[in-house]
Amino acid sequence: MKTTRLLAIFILSILFFGCAVLNPVRVIKNRSLENFKYVYISPTSSLSSSSGSLYSGAYGVYGGTTSKSVNPADVISGILTKKGFIRLPELKSELSDETIIVNYGESGKRSTGLGGYTIEVTIQLITSKSNELISSCSAEGQGETEADDIRQAITRCLTTLFLTQKNESTLDNLNDKNDVNFISKSTERGVYFKGNNCAIHEEFSSEGVIIKCLNESGRAYDTYAVKKSELTFHGIAHAWQITGDSRIEESKKPKSDSPGLYFNGSPCIIIGEMPDGYVKIKYLTDTGRGYYRVIVLRNDLVEIK
Numbered sequence: 220m221k222t223t224r225l226l227a228i229f230i231l232s233i234l235f236f237g238c239a240v241l242n243p244v245r246v247i248k249n250r251s252l253e254n255f256k257y258v259y260i261s262p263t264s265s266l267s268s269s270s271g272s273l274y275s276g277a278y279g280v281y282g283g284t285t286s287k288s289v290n291p292a293d294v295i296s297g298i299l300t301k302k303g304f305i306r307l308p309e310l311k312s313e314l315s316d317e318t319i320i321v322n323y324g325e326s327g328k329r330s331t332g333l334g335g336y337t338i339e340v341t342i343q344l345i346t347s348k349s350n351e352l353i354s355s356c357s358a359e360g361q362g363e364t365e366a367d368d369i370r371q372a373i374t375r376c377l378t379t380l381f382l383t384q385k386n387e388s389t390l391d392n393l394n395d396k397n398d399v400n401f402i403s404k405s406t407e408r409g410v411y412f413k414g415n416n417c418a419i420h421e422e423f424s425s426e427g428v429i430i431k432c433l434n435e436s437g438r439a440y441d442t443y444a445v446k447k448s449e450l451t452f453h454g455i456a457h458a459w460q461i462t463g464d465s466r467i468e469e470s471k472k473p474k475s476d477s478p479g480l481y482f483n484g485s486p487c488i489i490i491g492e493m494p495d496g497y498v499k500i501k502y503l504t505d506t507g508r509g510y511y512r513v514i515v516l517r518n519d520l521v522e523i524k
Contacts, residue, residue, distance in 0.1 A: 408454030
């Protein structure tokens with residue numbers, strides 16, 4: 220009985236202290252990836268690692284190990300292939316204008332207590348023709364083995380990098396009045412933003428509205444604050460609730476006197492800086508159990524000091 224109790228305490232300690240809060244992914248973007256079609260991934264070696272586990276039974280305490288392996292280049296290849304890039308086995312001069320070279324490296328290790336640690340990786344995307352940095356990202360990972368750490372770090376790194384590319388591409392078009400939704404008559408009825416089907420989440424002014432659009436995974440939504448005039452209603456009618464400036468100014472007033480930033484009257488936190496005066500923020504949902512995450516102009520925020 221005493222052995223079982225000690226084992227339970229040991230396992231709970233590992234679960235509590237060993238699951239680290241991973242540092243945010245860091246992304247540098249110098250240019251868009253839109254004009255690139257091919258990738259050459261610098262070769263990497265496979266890494267094998269193992270983890271041990273303990274469990275108790277009727278006749279005592281037992282243990283076991285699990286072995287896993289990972290080749291970073293293969294993980295990177297899988298993600299980029301899914302994004303539509305074509306992997307080249309070798310560099311070809313005739314395709315250099317459309318080719319990206321991908322470099323990978325482990326860039327750090329951080330202790331999380333009780334022998335646990337995270338592994339950080341850094342991935343660079345450079346042009347094949349001029350060796351200029353297009354974009355780079357650094358991210359941490361932590362799993363049962365080092366192979367899990369690396370796989371998770373690579374996935375977090377590239378997912379955030381491409382999300383940044385997509386968000387900035389969308390933001391670049393926010394003020395482009397010549398950009399329209401190209402929707403055919405056969406397209407499913409609904410609300411569209413830049414040709415993408417979306418849902419209206421919340422109005423916050425006579426001109427602005429928060430919308431939710433499916434991201435590239437098709438399993439989750441990205442949230443944006445956009446102009447109502449940029450939306451196309453295809454085959455449906457919609458009546459806006461906020462049409463006058465009096466309700467707007469009232470809705471923008473902070474709901475509290477506490478110091479901090481407010482969006483649409485609610486306290487918010489800036490979680491990312493974006494180009495051209497935009498920021499990514501989060502604020503509590505109406506239920507208070509989760510967060511809305513939206514991209515807005517910094518000027519739309521009210522600060523109480």
